[in-house]
Amino acid sequence: MRASHVAIIMDGNGRWAEGRGLPRLEGHRRGTEAARRIALAARDLGLRHLTLFAFSTENWKRPESEVRGLFSLMEQFFAAEAQKLADVGIRIRAIGSMERLSASAKHVIMEAQRITAHASDTVVNVAIDYGGRWDILQAARRLATEAAQGKLDPNGIDEELFASMLSTAGQPDPDLVIRTGGDMRLSNFLLWQSAYSELYVTPVLWPDFTPDHLKEALAEYSRRDRRFGALSGKSIGGEDR
Numbered sequence: 001m002r003a004s005h006v007a008i009i010m011d012g013n014g015r016w017a018e019g020r021g022l023p024r025l026e027g028h029r030r031g032t033e034a035a036r037r038i039a040l041a042a043r044d045l046g047l048r049h050l051t052l053f054a055f056s057t058e059n060w061k062r063p064e065s066e067v068r069g070l071f072s073l074m075e076q077f078f079a080a081e082a083q084k085l086a087d088v089g090i091r092i093r094a095i096g097s098m099e100r101l102s103a104s105a106k107h108v109i110m111e112a113q114r115i116t117a118h119a120s121d122t123v124v125n126v127a128i129d130y131g132g133r134w135d136i137l138q139a140a141r142r143l144a145t146e147a148a149q150g151k152l153d154p155n156g157i158d159e160e161l162f163a164s165m166l167s168t169a170g171q172p173d174p175d176l177v178i179r180t181g182g183d184m185r186l187s188n189f190l191l192w193q194s195a196y197s198e199l200y201v202t203p204v205l206w207p208d209f210t211p212d213h214l215k216e217a218l219a220e221y222s223r224r225d226r227r228f229g230a231l232s233g234k235s236i237g238g239e240d241r
Helices: 013-018 024-044 057-061 064-087 103-116 132-148 159-163 211-222
Strands: 005-009 049-056 090-095 122-130 176-179 198-201
Touching: 005 211, 013 024, 024 049, 024 064, 024 090, 024 122, 024 211, 049 057, 049 064, 057 064, 057 122, 064 090, 064 103, 090 103, 122 132, 132 159, 176 211, 198 211
Parallel strands: 005 049, 005 176, 049 122, 090 122, 176 198
Antiparallel strands: none
């Protein structure tokens, strides 16, 4: 069984830094480096889609200095890496509200999307100002607006139509959701899309997460039996395991 779409909750930057007596922002900087190498590894491993949880709707509650530092790092990353990623076939796609982002952050993100638009090997979704509940709500509001305008029959709304209104429209749901840092929760990440995703939690903190760790997660995924609520594919027509 081969994964096409992997989503990652990149957790542990702050703990990584604090454990080394470094400022939390240094952990985020190392986390940005990890994101770059994992994006390249995803392309090398044949993943068609990679979604990275960069900044959640809840992360605005962090100290203002940390938030500013995070966005400064993100802007530097997009500005420095967009063309390099495009050259190796990686397309950047931002998902999330982004309404509260600064004008400079929006500009850099839009420019990165423009530069990489024609890359076709791997799409890297970068979730910024993203929350799974926000994603579901904005999809519901769009459908409600169309229904109120008479463009849509509410009785015609099905899962496929609803999914077409989500920020990941046109992409497959993640086969595998990886969480670094050891915590056992989704943290409001891709709530609709991950309904049947396999989960893989590792204690490795995000700045230490390497392509070899990604390979280990994919190897574990390949050994699992995805049933989607049905009987095991290995038991249908044969022995019930």
